Amino acid sequence: xxxxxxxxxxxxxxxxxxxxxxxxxxxxxxxxxxxxxxxxxxxxxxxxxxxxxxxxxxxxxxxxxxxxxxxxxxxxxxxxxxxxxxxxxxxxxxxxxxxxxxxxxxxxxxxxxxxxxxxxxxxxxxxxxxxxxxxxxxxxxxxxxxxxxxxxxxxxxxxxxxxxxxxxxxxxxxxxxxxxxxxxxxxxxxxxxxxxxxxxxxxxxxxxxxxxxxxxxxxxxxxxxxxxxxxxxxxxxxxxxxxxxxxxxxxxxxxxxxxxxxxxxxxxxxxxxxxxxxxxxxxxxxxxxxxxxxxxxxxxxxxxxxxxxxxxxxxxxxxxxxxxxxxxxxxxxxxxx
Numbered sequence: 627x628x629x630x631x632x633x634x635x636x637x638x639x640x641x642x643x644x645x646x647x648x649x650x651x652x653x654x655x656x657x658x659x660x661x662x663x664x665x666x667x668x669x670x671x672x673x674x675x676x677x678x679x680x681x682x683x684x685x686x687x688x689x690x691x692x693x694x695x696x697x698x699x700x701x702x703x704x705x706x707x708x709x710x711x712x713x714x715x716x717x718x719x720x721x722x723x724x725x726x727x728x729x730x731x732x733x734x735x736x737x738x739x740x741x742x743x744x745x746x747x748x749x750x751x752x753x754x755x756x757x758x759x760x761x762x763x764x765x766x767x768x769x770x771x772x773x774x775x776x777x778x779x780x781x782x783x784x785x786x787x788x789x790x791x792x793x794x795x796x797x798x799x800x801x802x803x804x805x806x807x808x809x810x811x812x813x814x815x816x817x818x819x820x821x822x823x824x825x826x827x828x829x830x831x832x833x834x835x836x837x838x839x840x841x842x843x844x845x846x847x848x849x850x851x852x853x854x855x856x857x858x859x860x861x862x863x864x865x866x867x868x869x870x871x872x873x874x875x876x877x878x879x880x881x882x883x884x885x886x887x888x889x890x891x892x893x894x895x896x897x898x899x900x901x902x903x904x905x906x907x908x909x910x911x912x913x914x915x916x917x918x919x920x921x922x923x924x925x926x927x928x929x930x931x932x933x934x935x936x937x938x939x940x941x942x943x944x945x946x947x948x949x950x951x952x953x954x955x956x957x958x959x960x961x962x963x
Contacts, residue, residue, distance in 0.1 A: 628675075628905075628906070628909050630674060630675055630676050631675060631676035631909075631912050631913055631916070632676065633648070633676050633677075633678050633709070635916045636648050636649060636650065636676065636678070636912065636915055636916055637649040637892065637915060637916065639842055639895075639897055641794065641817045641818065641842055642815075642817060642840040642841070642842075643793075643794060643817055645793070645794070645817075647679055647711045647743075647842075647897065648677075648678050648679045648711065648897070649892045649897055649915055650677075650679070650888065650891075650892060650897060650898055650899070650900075650911065650912060650915050651677065651678075651679030651680060651681050651711070651713075651844075651897060651898075651899045652668070652669065652672045652677050652679070652680050652681070652899065652900070652901060652908060653681045653846060653899040653900060653901035654669065654680060654681060654682050654683070654686055654688060654692060654901065655681075655683065655686050655846075655901060656686075656688075656901055656903065660903055662687065662688035662690075662691040662692075663691060664903045665686075665688050665691070665692070665901075665903065666688060666691035666692045666694065666695045667695075667903070668901075668902065668903040668904075668905075668908065669692050669695045669696075670695045670698065670699060671905050671908070672908050672912075673695075673699045673704050673705055673710075674704060675905070675908060675909050675912060676912055677908070677912060678705070678709055678710055678711060679710070679711045679712075679713075679897070679899075680692075680710065680711075680712050680713070681713045681820075681844070681846075681899045682712065682713060682714045682715075682733075682737065683714055683715040683717070683746075683748060684714065684715065684716070684717050684720075684729060684732065684733055684736075685715070685717045685748065689714065689733055689736035689737050690736040692736075692737060693735075693736050693737040693738040693739070694738070696710070696712070696737060696738060696739070697738045707739070710743070711743040711744070712737065712739065712742060712743050712744075713742065713743060713744040713745070713746060713796070713818075714730075714733045714737065714742050714745055714746070715745070715746040715747070715748035715798065716729040716730065716745065716746070716747055716748060716779070716783075717729065717748055717754065718748060718749050718751065718752050718753055718754035718943070719752065719754040721747075721751075721752040721775065721778075721779040722752075723778065723782075724782070725782075726779060726782035726783060726786065727782060727785070727786060727791075730742065730745055730786055730791055730792065733745075734791070741790060741791055741792065741793060742791065742792050742793070743792075743793050743794060744792065744793065744794040744795065744796050744817065744818055745783065745786065745787075745791075745792035745794075745795055745796070746795070746796040746797065746798045746818075746820060747776075747779055747780065747783060747796070747797050747798060748798055748799070749798065749799050749940070749943065750771055750776050750797065750798075750799060750800055750804055751768075751769065751770070751771050751772070751775070751776070751943065752767075752769075752775065753765060753767075753768035753769065753943035753944075753945065754943070755942040755943065763942050764942070764944060764946075765942075765943075766946065768943055768944060768945040768946070769945045770945055770948075770953070771804060771956075773807045773808060773811075776804075776808055777808060777811050780808065780811075780812060781813075783795040783814075784812070784813050784814045787814055788814075794816075794817035794818065795814065795816060795817065796816045796817060796818040796819055796820065796844075797816045797819045797820075798819065798820035798821070799820070799821065799940070800819055800821070800832070801832065801955055801956045802831055802832050802835050803956040804956065805819075805835065805836075805839075809839065815839070815840075815841065816841055817841065817842065818841065818842045818843075818844050818897075819836050819841050819842070819843060819844065820843075820844040820845075820846055820899075821833075821843060821844070821845065821846070822845070822846055822847045822936060822937060822938050823843065823845030823846070823847070823848060823891065823896050823898070824845070824847055824848050824849060824850045824866050824887055824891075824937075825850075825866050825869070825872060825887055825890055825928050825931045825932070826850065826864045826866045826869065826931055826932065826933045826935040827847075827932070827933070827934060827935050827936055827937065828929070828932040830932070833894075833896070837895065842896075842897060843895070843896040843897070844896065844897045844898075844899060845891055845896040845897065845898045845899065846899055846938075847937055847938060848887055848888055848891050848898035848899065848900050849866060849867060849883075849884040849887040849888065849900060850864070850865055850866035850867060850887070850937065862935075863935060863937055864933050864935045866883070866887055866931075867882075867883035867884050867887065868883070869931055871927050871928075871930075871931060872886055872887070872928065872931060875920065875924050875927065875928070878924075879918055879920075881910070881914065881918075882910070884900075884907075884911075885910060885911070885914045886920070886928075888900060888911055888914055888915070889914050889915070889918075889919065889920050890920060890925065890928045892914075892915045893919060893920055893925060894925075936955070939951040939954070940954045940955075941954075
């Protein structure tokens with residue numbers, strides 16, 4: 627492998643709790659394209675490389691294998707537990723009363739940990755699908771977002787934080803309209819919120835809203851997710867790394883366009899969580915955060931690339947009677963009280 631990056635050289639983000647986390651992490655969602663072994667091997671390589679933030683989830687079906695890797699890394703002396711920020715998420719079918727704690731207990735068992743650094747609500751409703759289903763799949767029990775249902779789940783999240791099982795709690799796949807409904811009801815607000823963020827989908831309103839509230843945005847699909855599941859690909863989707871202006875900036879820096887996406891993300895203020903099983907890629911992803919920054923002019927060019935091109939539309943979570951995937955994002959639906 628290449629020369630490891632000193633984690634101290636990687637810029638940090640400070641949460642409202644006072645805790646500092648790396649400005650970039652490694653995602654672990656690859657179950658539609660790669661085996662759990664390939665993903666977990668990449669996690670071990672990334673730890674050796676210098677990564678200290680890893681984004682996991684029960685629904686990715688690889689936490690057990692990743693847990694073996696964490697245990698090996700601790701045993702081998704590569705890293706201490708307290709040096710890592712490990713996240714996971716409660717899946718949609720575990721929102722029921724008491725189920726959040728059960729979900730976390732299983733995640734801790736699989737990851738071989740005593741606590742999780744951040745535990746997220748993966749999606750803001752209990753709608754779920756079978757792993758690997760196609761984009762036309764629908765669950766008859768799916769229903770619109772409900773403030774009451776969500777807050778019932780969030781109360782369980784607050785409880786596990788009070789118990790010390792999760793150092794931080796977070797939300798994911800939210801909208802400004804949903805946040806305006808639930809944040810005033812939270813006893814403990816989220817420290818982080820995961821959202822899709824890349825140059826062609828910048829979500830400025832949601833991003834700015836979170837920053838103003840002191841909530842750290844975490845960006846998934848930071849390079850436009852070319853290896854996302856086929857069910858999430860639609861006609862008209864834009865490939866960020868092929869946009870001419872972005873390609874020109876990459877040429878000027880002598881890097882791959884994907885690296886420009888990550889530089890933009892870090893300099894903007896979010897925490898991108900790219901995934902790759904290839905050592906040269908995840909190493910360069912980490913290196914780019916600490917060297918050769920983009921100029922103000924280049925950042926301004928990239929700001930103008932926003933095309934509101936959502937890639938992870940979530941259509942498998944739609945309920946009977948919903949118009950289309952826009953309803954999930956409050957674009958043509960209502961929020962139930």
